[in-house]
Amino acid sequence: MPHPASPRTVTLTLAAAMTAVLGGCGGGTKTVSVASSPPAAQTTGATTQPTTSTATTPPSTTTSGTASSGTPATTTRTAPAPAFAEKEKGAGAGAAEGLPGALAVVRAHGYVAGDTSDYHADQTLRVLVGTGAHSNDGYDKQAFFFVDGRYIGTDSSRPSAQISVASQSDTEVTLAYQLYRPNDPLCCPGGGQAHVRFQLNNGHLEPLDPIPPVSSMTGLSRQ
Numbered sequence: 001m002p003h004p005a006s007p008r009t010v011t012l013t014l015a016a017a018m019t020a021v022l023g024g025c026g027g028g029t030k031t032v033s034v035a036s037s038p039p040a041a042q043t044t045g046a047t048t049q050p051t052t053s054t055a056t057t058p059p060s061t062t063t064s065g066t067a068s069s070g071t072p073a074t075t076t077r078t079a080p081a082p083a084f085a086e087k088e089k090g091a092g093a094g095a096a097e098g099l100p101g102a103l104a105v106v107r108a109h110g111y112v113a114g115d116t117s118d119y120h121a122d123q124t125l126r127v128l129v130g131t132g133a134h135s136n137d138g139y140d141k142q143a144f145f146f147v148d149g150r151y152i153g154t155d156s157s158r159p160s161a162q163i164s165v166a167s168q169s170d171t172e173v174t175l176a177y178q179l180y181r182p183n184d185p186l187c188c189p190g191g192g193q194a195h196v197r198f199q200l201n202n203g204h205l206e207p208l209d210p211i212p213p214v215s216s217m218t219g220l221s222r223q
Helices: 007-024 099-108
Strands: 111-113 125-132 141-147 150-154 163-168 172-178 193-201 204-207
Touching (some): 099 111
Antiparallel strands (some): 111 125, 125 141, 172 193
């Protein structure tokens, strides 16, 4: 009569059976792959170099006597005296400040230049004879002088009854004054004419001959 197996014998028998089953499957080991977390980002061995910018400052330039940096430039200007003698002359000389500007100056002084042919834009010294705008009889005249179009003054501080331009050159103008004897009417001067040369000398206008008096009770005069 067989004896019942002990617990130890049963355990060994089961272990042997499991070994046989595994051996029948080839004795291999099954490997199960488990999804893993994404690999960490790889870093390269390159070293980032800092960006360096180099600004190039343009050199300062000078325009119209002032440097581009804002600092006034030192300039040296020389102009021989008289300056008017150094100005170029030509067909268009004085056009910018020529006859229209001269006529405006005469009007601003209360006179009107009736004969514009006396104004020679190609000359250094120029002249216009104006008549008082409010003169009822027209016997109120003054000569207006210009240097290269720039107004410099009149022939006298007091007007004359009748003046005309007798002759002129680049730097000289000769005016003819009608002379009156005492009691002569304005229409009819009986004392002849006095010619007075006005010359530009080193930038200043000077009469080379005596200017007749504006009035006289005994001698000849301009009125």
